[in-house]
Amino acid sequence: AQSVAQPEDQVNVAEGNPLTVKCTYSVSGNPYLFWYVQYPNRGLQFLLKYITGDNLVKGSYGFEAEFNKSQTSFHLKKPSALVSDSALYFCAVRDGSSGYALNFGKGTSLLVTP
Amino acid sequence: KAGVTQTPRYLIKTRGQQVTLSCSPISGHRSVSWYQQTPGQGLQFLFEYFSETQRNKGNFPGRFSGRQFSNSRSEMNVSTLELGDSALYLCASSEDPVTGELFFGEGSRLTVL
Numbered sequence: 001a002q003s004v005a006q007p008e009d010q011v012n013v014a015e016g017n018p019l020t021v022k023c024t025y026s027v028s029g030n031p032y033l034f035w036y037v038q039y040p041n042r043g044l045q046f047l048l049k050y051i052t053g054d055n056l057v058k059g060s061y062g063f064e065a066e067f068n069k070s071q072t073s074f075h076l077k078k079p080s081a082l083v084s085d086s087a088l089y090f091c092a093v094r095d096g097s098s099g100y101a102l103n104f105g106k107g108t109s110l111l112v113t114p
Numbered sequence: 115k116a117g118v119t120q121t122p123r124y125l126i127k128t129r130g131q132q133v134t135l136s137c138s139p140i141s142g143h144r145s146v147s148w149y150q151q152t153p154g155q156g157l158q159f160l161f162e163y164f165s166e167t168q169r170n171k172g173n174f175p176g177r178f179s180g181r182q183f184s185n186s187r188s189e190m191n192v193s194t195l196e197l198g199d200s201a202l203y204l205c206a207s208s209e210d211p212v213t214g215e216l217f218f219g220e221g222s223r224l225t226v227l
Contacts (some may be wrong), residue, residue, distance in 0.1 A: 015195055034215060043218035051213045090157065100211045101170045102147070102158040
């Protein structure tokens with residue numbers, strides 16, 4: 001079985017401050033991890049992924065995420081938040097050893113205030 | 115390349131009716147997945163198709179079905195609609211169904227009255 005948890009329903013941060021959106025995962029095989037962003041009434045947009053290799057992954061729009069195997073985490077980060085980053089963020093996991101389905105977390109709403 | 119195209123974008127049905135949603139993947143992508151998104155349950159996996167074969171199915175009743183055609187276009191069907199089927203249905207395609215990211219369409223918003 002594979003699952004992902006996003007412990008925070010909402011994250012508030014001031015513009016210019018660093019932001020972190022948390023994600024932990026559970027898989028029986030190799031974890032393939034993804035972050036997506038969704039703006040209102042839109043589909044999901046891919047931000048970044050971890051498959052193998054360097055634990056620090058850089059993605060679109062200045063976002064990055066760090067894969068931590070011992071803590072089974074894959075937190076999304078950005079050094080300096082923009083108001084336009086306000087959106088719904090989803091972490092997702094696929095068990096690389098056994099499946100094709102991508103399982104998503106419940107999502108975290110990010111609000112960046114001016 | 116054109117993105118994933120879903121039709122219709124919005125539709126309203128009444129309980130007991132059926133609905134068919136269509137998805138055209140990115141050219142060259144042979145894997146197509148469907149998801150249901152609701153405020154209460156979030157994003158739930160419905161099914162995944164690759165080269166016309168359903169390889170994974172989520173925990174949904176048999177009223178939910180799908181298929182994929184030889185050109186990779188996909189359709190999903192929901193029969194005997196219930197109020198709880200009101201949701202945003204998202205289709206996504208992928209070049210590599212294991213390591214590849216999903217590219218999502220804008221979704222079909224279904225309202226069941």
